[in-house]
Amino acid sequence: MKKLILIPFLLFTLLSMAACGGDNENPFTPEVPEQPGNGDKEEPDTPEPGENGRYLVLYSSRTSNTKRVAQLIQTTLDCDILEVEPETPYDDDYNGMLERAQKELADVRQGNYPPVKTSIENFDDYEMVLVGYPIWYGSMATPMQTFLHNYASKLAGKHIALFATSGSSGISSSVSEAHDLCPDAVFVEQTLLLTSSSLNQMESRVPAWLNEIGANKEAPDTPDASSLKVKITAGDHTITATMDDNAAGRDFLSRLPLEVTLEDYNNITEKIFYPNPKLDLEGVARGCTPSPGDITIYEPWGNVAIFCKSWSYSDDLIKIGHIDGNGIESLQVSSDIKVKIERQ
Template sequence: MKRNLLILFLLLIVLSITACGKSEDPFIPKQTESKNENNDKSDTPTSGGDKRYLILYCSRTNNTERVAQTIRTILNCDILEVEPQIPYDNDYNSMLGRAQKELEEIRQGNYPEVKTSIDNFDNYDIIFIGYPIWYSSMATPMQSFLHKHASKLSGKQMALFATSGSSGIATSVSEAQSICSESIFIEQSLLLTSLTLPQMESRITEWLDRIGADREESDAPENSSLNINIKIGDRTITATMENNAAARDFLSRLPLEITLKDYNNITEKIFYPSPALTTEGVTRGCTPTPGDITIYVPWGNVAIFCKSWSHSNDLIKIGHINGNGIEALSIDGDIPVKIEQY
C-alpha cells in the first residue's frame, strides 16, 4: 500500500514538472496585444532646423547617444532613438547573455522586436545610423529596426557610426549592407572606441566634413559681421571672430560691457559669460598665441591670451585680435572694456 502511494506521489510530481515545462520559451519574449499595437505605431523624430538629415540611434550606456546628440547639434537635424520592445536588464552580465542569444536568433533569421517605427524617409538626404558594437556585430535593436524598415530605406543614403570598447566596425557595416541591400551606404563610417571617445567632437566634425554633411545656415553671417570693436578707455582695437557656433553665440550677446580679469601674470585676460557660451559640436584643441580669443571649456570662461601658451584640448578658439591690438590688454590689473559688433 505504501509503495502504491509512493508511486502515485512520484507520478503527480512528474506531471507537474511537465506542465511547467510548457510555459513560454525563455529565449523568445511572449507576444501581447499591447506590444503589437505599439509595433504599428509610427514615431515622430525630435525635429531640428535642417530637414535634410535624420539621426537614428540605439544606446545602452549613453556613449552612442552622446555621439548622436553631438552630430545633431552640429547639423541641427532630426533625431530619433530606436528602442527595444523589452528594455535590457541593468545587470551587465544579464544584458550580455541576452545580447548573445539575440545575435544567434538573428543569424537564424529571427529578429527581436523593437517598438520604434517610422512611416517613411522620403524627405531625408542622409540617414545616420548609430549603434554600439556587441560581440563585433551591430547591436540587435538597430539590426531589427533596419530589417523592419529595409524596403522604406531602399535608395536612401545611409551613414554609419558606432561606439565600442575596442572592436572594429567592419562586421557591422557588412551586416547593415546585407539587411538593407537596396540602400546606398556612404563609404566612410565613423567608429569611436574607448580610446578615441575623448576626441569625439573633433572626430565627428572631421567625419562630417569628409562625407559632405554640413549645417544649412539660412542666416549665416557675412564676413563683416564677424568683426568686433573692443573699446578700452579712449582706445579701440579690433578683432575677427571665427565662424563656429561658439563664436556666433558670443556675437549674439553684443554689445557687452565687462571687466577683463588678469590671470596668471598677464598670460590671459578672462571673464565669465552668463550663461556659458555654447560649445557643443565645436572642435576643441588650441595652441594659443598672443591675441587669440578662446573658451576654456571646463570653467566656461572666455580667455584672451596676451602670451603664447601650450596646447590644450580644453580650449576652443573663437576669434583673434587684429594687428598689435593685444598690446592694449597686456598690462597689469583688471581692465574694463566694451565690446561691439561692426
C-alpha cells in the same frame, strides 16, 4: 397537499433541464475582457525635429555612449533625431545584458529578430540617414539590426552613413551586416568608429567626419542641382534612381536631361546605352558585383549598363547609381526601351 403536488413538479423541472444539456455542451466561461491596445496599430514615432530637415540621426544605445555621439551629430547639423529602442528594455545588470545580447545575436543569425518598439512612417524627406549603434561581439547591436531589417524597403535608394561605438572591436563586420540588411540602400563609404580609447575625441572627430561625408548644417544654394535623385520615364511609367556621389555619377547628372534608347543586352541581363563623350572616371573605384537595379559603367566600352539581373564580379564594372525600390521591374523586358532621364 400543496407540498405533495409541488415536489413532483420540481423533479420534472430538474430532469428537463438535465436533458437539455447534452454531453457536447461547453461549460460556461465568463468573457475575457480585451486587453488595452490589443489589435491596435501603433502610431509611427515622430523624430525629434531640428531646423535642418535634410538629415535624420537614427541611433540605438544602451550605455549612452552612442547616444552622446548621436546627440553631438544632431547638434552639429541641427537635424532630426530618433532613438531605436528594444521592446523590452535591457537589464542594468551587466552579466545579464551580455547573456541576452549573445542570445539575440544568435537568434538574428537564424533570421529571428528581437522586436523593437520604434517605428517611422517613411524616410522620403531625408537626403541622408546617419545610423549609429554600439558594437556587440563584433556585430551591430541587435535593436538596430531589427530596425534596418524591418525598414529595408523604405530605405531603398537612401544614402546611409554609419557610425558606431565599441570597447575595442572594429566596425567592418557591422558594415557588412548593414549592407546585407539594406541591400538597396546607398552606403557612404566613410564610417566613424569611436572606441573606449578615442571616445573623448568625439568633439573633434564628429565634425571632421561630417565634413568628410559632405553633411553640413547649411542648406545648399541650389538644392535641385545638388540632388543625386533622377527619374526615368518610359511611356506612362516613371521610376526613380539615386546616383553615387562620385566623379562619374556627377558627370552623368550634369548631362541631364537625356533622351536615349536602352538596348537590351544578353537576354534582359542589362539595358545599355553609350554616352558621348564617355563619362569622367577620374578617381572612381573599380570593381563591382552587380545586382538588379545597379547602374554601372563598363569601362572597356564606355557604355552605361543598368542591370536587370544579378551578374558575376568584374574589375571593369564601375557602379554609379541604383534604381530605387522595385523600379527595375519596369525595365525587365526583352525589347529596347526609349526613356527620358532627368533630375528629380
